[in-house]
Amino acid sequence: MKKRLDISRLGLLMAGGGAKVRRLIAENGHQQSKELEQVLAGKLPGPLLDAARTAEESAVPKLLERVFRAGWRWLDSATLEYPAALNQTTDPPLGLFVKGRLDPGPAVAIVGSRRATPYGIQVSRLLAESVAGVGGTVISGMARGVDAAAHEGALSVGGKTWAVWGCGPDTVYPPEHGGLAEKIGETGALLTEYLPGASPRRHHFPERNRIVAGLASVVVVVEAAARSGALSTARQALDEGRDVMAVPGSIFSEVSVGPNGLLRAGAQPVTCAGDLLEALGLDREPTGVAGSKDEGPPIELGEAVTADEWAQRMEKPVDIAQAALVEMEIRGLIERGPDGLIRRRK
DSSP states (O other): OOOOOOOOHHHHHHTTOOHHHHHHHHHTTOOOHHHHHHHHTTTSOHHHHHHHHHIIIIIHHHHHHHHHHTTOEEEOTTSTTSOGGGGGSSSOOSOEEEEEOOOOSOEEEEEOOTTOOHHHHHHHHHHHHHHHHTTOEEEEOOOTTHHHHHHHHHHHTTOEEEEEOSSOTTOOSSGGGHHHHHHHHHHSEEEESSOTTOOOOTTHHHHHHHHHHHHOSEEEEOOOOTTOHHHHHHHHHHHTTOEEEEOOOOTTOGGGHHHHHHHHTTOEEOSSHHHHHHHHTOOSSOSSOSSOTTOOOSSOTTOEEOHHHHHHHHTSOHHHHHHHHHHHHHTTSEEEOTTSOEEEOO
């Protein structure tokens, strides 16, 4: 007689297991594959369990081979590399498809509007540069606007950033972020709980947001309209006991309604990069950004210059000049005003 295969989380996912299965497993202590059937027996429909066993026999090995050829791998809670923070949430994924490295350490989720203003883009980049520049990890969803700016900010200083997708590992969304995804996968990580072939459907993004919140110890909302998905990330972070911070915005801006509302409800304000670094327990001294601590700002007191003018005065490539800018900002030598101009502090 042929031996019946043990059920794995990937088999359950391929059989259509959703939130009920995820929570049932989480409530019972994340058992190993051989113990899953005992936990699930009598609590899930027989056809679902039968489909999971069938998947284990042929579909799972073929899928794992397929994603491996594309540079991805499957991790579940039994895998050493699986992020431990997710096991402490009420609705962890059955597992994750991952491309890249998941190095442990302090992590912040920077989230916000897809229709971010220039101010929101600037703030997102600054916060990401500051965290990534001292060894922290920046997490976001690779969407347009705030998400993309956060990833790009971390990459600009050679830091770590993770992008959590709302689609399968074979679909880049939005499609114009293919180059960004490639860069993130090379130095950080791409993650998704969805099977290959899964399109970026609307309900995937609220589900994705719970993973973004669960991976981070702090969630920062930069800009968000009243009904923004970033606010759902903040709510899920609060439900999971994570700290939520918000960037104050103009009372005349639609995308400031969300963060200003969070501040009114008691969220911690982010008024400078130091506020976030302190919340994460990170040292303000950069550990990997370019630039020398002995060099002073290339501007005089009373001057105000643009980022392009700054790079010209540094007489260095833009990425190196930008890293030096972040270093000096963290050290309190310069500041960026609401108009985006850079000024020397007294």
